[in-house]
Amino acid sequence: MRIIKTILFVASVILSPMINASQNSPIPMLEQTANNIIATLKENKANLKSNPNIVYQAVETNLLPIVDVAGMSRSVLGRQAWSKATNSQRAQFSKAFTRLVIRTYSSPLAQYTNESIQFLPLRGSLNSRFLRVNSIIVRAEGQNIPLSYSLVAQNGQWKIYDISVEGVSLLQSFRSQFAAALQNSSIDEVIKLMEKKQLKRAS
Template sequence: MLARFLSLLAILAATAFGAGASPALESGTPDALIQKVGTEMIERIKADKAIQGGDFQKLSTLVDELVMPHVNFQRMTALAAGRWWRQATPEQQKQLMDEFRIMLLRTYSGALASVEDQSIRMKPMRAAADATDVIVRSEIVQPRGEPIQLDYRLHKVDSAWKIYDVNVLGVWLVETYRTQFGQEAARNGVDGLIKSLADKNRQFDPNKKS
């Protein structure tokens, strides 16, 4: 199940913030945010040969610039870590966020660099006008094969919408990582979880020091 989920996330990474032709959406709505950020993300990747060639640093910079301002990554990490987040010190929480972000980027950077003809078809919003926590539903449309379900959880922070979870074919990213993180932390504590993530990241970058 996990292997299939990760393979689907590779497709997700290539299109997670990308949108194809869709009707105009009301400015300031969560689905409009997904569409707007996605369009620019796709265009920037397609125009940047270095990213397409696997330049991780440029990809990281692009994600920080375009995507991360619209993600509540602290909440995403806290939900993934579960009760272990509450037991972590502020420094441990920062380390968890840093290593989790690097792991996600490095795991899916190849798919991000290979954006081609995929697009996203937005589905109608089903939320109350005054809702502050919503699910934006969409489908990935591929040149070949069936559309893939792709949904986002967002919540409102002051006047801004922030993404904090993503769903591919009915499986939420946070839930999947919560299982992995919980198993590692149960064996080796919060420091062990941080070390496990750092070790995985070093597999991508042998020059990274402990």
């Protein structure tokens, strides 16, 4: 759970304005998204812990539109389970997973302490469907943390489908959380498990 909080904390950091990216680079999109969230956090800093809905709304409004939640849902559920699920179960799973993503991304944001992030030079072709953006979280105290965004091009827009911190994948972390439940329970039970996790994060 600690590693997920570390992974998702990156959504709250201020992205470095020093990047000289091309028009098709995803970096300006990531920068704008993070800056919008940071503005909300700074404006409401005194109330973040007592009113988590402030953070939830900031994440849902700014970050969620650039996350490939649908693709992540299919990946976490797995090809076999997804193919066996009914349309109703797929919709329910995606809805529950979306709420879980919002809660998971939001949970560490109240702990924001002016961290920043510096991007490394982009590698690979911007014409590729998949792209990885490597960066470093710069901390006021302690060691800096390597961070990677995995993005996919969809309809002319880059979308995040995974985030890795120190080589640990958020997507893999979600998969491992639900792997046993998917093997031993029905999809409906997995959805209930996800909803319980949301309630736990919200408490």
